[in-house]
Amino acid sequence: MSFDLPIQPPERITGLVNGTASLGGGIDLPVFYPATGAQIATLTEDDETAVARAVEAARAAFDKGPWPGLSTAKRIEALEACRETILANVDELARLECAATGLVLKELRARHMVRAAYNFRFFAEYISQSAGQSYTQTEGYLTTVTREPVGVAALIAPWNAPVALATMKIAAALAFGNTAVLKPSEQTPMALARLVELLQEVLPEGVLNIVNGRGAVTGAALVAHPGVDLVSFTGGTETGRAIMSSAGRNLVPCTMELGGKSANIIFASADQDRALDGALQGIFSNNGQQCLAGSRVLVERKVFDDFVGRFRERAAKVRVGDPLADDTEVGPLASLAHMNRVLGFVDKAREDGGQLLVGGTRREDLGEGYFISPTAVLAHSNADRCAQDEIFGPFATFIPFDTADEAVAIANDTAFGLVSYVWSDHLPTVMATTPSLRSGVVWVNTPMMRELRAPFGGYKTSGVGREGGASCEAFYTEEKTTTIPTAPPALRRFGA
Structure with a gap:
């Protein structure tokens, strides 16, 4: 093509x-x-x-x-x-x-x-x-x-x-x-x-x-x-x-x-439809190539299976293709070397005990361009390379959690600290969680936005x-x- x-x-x-x-x-x-x-x-x-x-x-x-x-x-x-x-x-x-x-x-x-x-x-x-x-x-x-x-x-x-x-x-x-x-x-x-x-x-x-x-x-x-x-x-x-x-x-x-390896924390108390839309936007917009991407998706265990299942279904339907087409949602990655690096994390996830959930392959049906299928993996733990290294592509890593304290601990367990996302309609949960997150920016119940009057870093x-x-x-x-x-x-x- x-x-x-x-x-x-x-x-x-x-x-x-x-x-x-x-x-x-x-x-x-x-x-x-x-x-x-x-x-x-x-x-x-x-x-x-x-x-x-x-x-x-x-x-x-x-x-x-x-x-x-x-x-x-x-x-x-x-x-x-x-x-x-x-x-x-x-x-x-x-x-x-x-x-x-x-x-x-x-x-x-x-x-x-x-x-x-x-x-x-x-x-x-x-x-x-x-x-x-x-x-x-x-x-x-x-x-x-x-x-x-x-x-x-x-x-x-x-x-x-x-x-x-x-x-x-x-x-x-x-x-x-x-x-x-x-x-x-x-x-x-x-x-x-x-x-x-x-x-x-x-x-x-x-x-x-x-x-x-x-x-x-x-x-x-x-x-x-x-x-x-x-x-x-x-x-x-x-x-x-x-x-x-x-x-x-x-x-x-x-x-x-x-760089960034931002945690996107989805509580069971969140509006699950909005959180799903936000998680997809947070990792697949800009072809997934952004430092503030919500690349680690932390989901409360009681809703984990349902949320991941819906994410996989939607990710498989993301329209990858010609960047000039009005219906394209994800275009090619920036270079051949970068595409190969991103795809290499699929093997690293498996080597670390993780599981491929969706995508993970080059879209050869689209010709010689640097297209890949939107990808998600289930990490064995937050210590996995796909959970610690900045991949910088349309590649999400899922990790379950049981309590707010555990979610914060996982979110903070990284060398990075650019952005954190919190999804919950329970105000006490939001107020208890956000002060403990070690990141320069916290977005609550919203995907990425930028207020230029406020500090960003x-x-x-x-x-x-x-x-x-x-x-x-x-x-x-x-x-x-x-x-x-x-x-x-x-x-x-x-x-x-």
């Missing part, structure tokens, strides 16, 4: 520095369409020299350009112009994103691109309400606290939702007066390359630049560059460790949104720092305390 391309992509994708295509200097990297496995574009990797040019452009724009000193009103205008640019190009950006990621096109149009545009609106609204602080409690003095931009931000975006997640970083960094160098994943560079090109028309020169390439080459050069003042990364935990180690040598602060190896309104303000600004005497103070006259 063959599927049409969502869009004819550019033959070659390059970085963009001061509005001009980067010379790269590195090797050529292939970009594939996950629905067919065919190469559709070539990416020019930016080497250390090319990265240095991008950082120097951002440095010059920060040190000598107008952006950091713009009035709040002017910066709001620019952020709103970025938003309008995205909304005017939703279809093109969504199709480019689909071509590199294999995500379902209708979801990209309706959710990802709308969220990307809203990221700029949100931070425009946020800075419109920002205020400084002043203190007069110490007699004879006025002390003010103001916030100033930090400098050049290195923004490293993931491959699973490139535009939606990268624009959170871009909008925040720019809103507070920083300049930026963006590095997308080498697997999914096309939509972000086009977005940065479009935004050149509404931003001053050098404020936003983009470099492309592998993390070990381009990303490493970017993080280590002495002209970078802060780093924001979303991606895998091991890569996050390497980035923090490198940035730490220059004492550069970092925020890290890393994880405990343990799921991250360092937070994203969100006040959290981003704290990260992307420096606090300055200025003290002025209200009358000439008495001075000690040394040596008089």
Whole structure:
């Protein structure tokens, strides 16, 4: 079976520095369409020299350009112009994103691109309400606290939702007066390359630049560059460790949104129909490739068999196929290597004493693309690899529990701590459970949602720092305390 391309992509994708295509200097990297496995574009990797040019452009724009000193009103205008640019190009950006990621096109149009545009609106609204602080409690003095931009931000975006997640970083960094160098994943560079090109028309020169390439080459050069003042990364935990180690040598602060192995706790007191819908959405949306997926489904034993049976029945009916089709619910995984890794956990589950419940195979009837059947396994215990390792695909692991305390213990028994889900219509159960969950976010009786005013990030190896309104303000600004005497103070006259 063959599927049409969502869009004819550019033959070659390059970085963009001061509005001009980067010379790269590195090797050529292939970009594939996950629905067919065919190469559709070539990416020019930016080497250390090319990265240095991008950082120097951002440095010059920060040190000598107008952006950091713009009035709040002017910066709001620019952020709103970025938003309008995205909304005017939703279809093109969504199709480019689909071509590199294999995500379902209708979801990209309706959710990802709308969220990307809203990221700029949100931070425009946020800075419109920002205020400084002043203190007069110490007699004879006025002390003010103001916030100033930090400098050049290195923004490293993931491959699973490139535009939606990268624009959170871009909008925040720019809103507070920083300049930026963006590095997308080498697997999914096309939509972000086009977005940065479009935004050149509404931003001053050098404020936003983009470099492309592998993390070990381009990303490493970017993080280590002495002209970078802060780093924001979303991606895998091991890569996050390497980035923090490198940035730490220059004492550069970092925020890290890393991996997850989130527990989706289903109590018998939950509305079972809604909990079932939420569990399916929590693991199969975005092709299952999201750090906040409810990948460990913990179900109270008294309803376990019924819930799992209904889940299996529904999972077997999930429509897998062409990401351009309106009725497709799950598209292909992002790459051949990733597909093989996800499927490899079926054998690991069996080796650990688990049982395959549904799926677990490649959809060879759909051609050479990276399609798999939505998958679920019954774990032998929470110590199984499928219950501890982040699989990052449409792959759920089921575990029964008997008491709320046991559910919390299982949920917390992981190296990760990004998100937890709790499903119960019994308020005392909810109130007793949520404070004990070791995760940065808890969602009750709802699948994933994002309140941008609230902090988002994880405990343990799921991250360092937070994203969100006040959290981003704290990260992307420096606090300055200025003290002025209200009358000439008495001075000690040394040596008089």
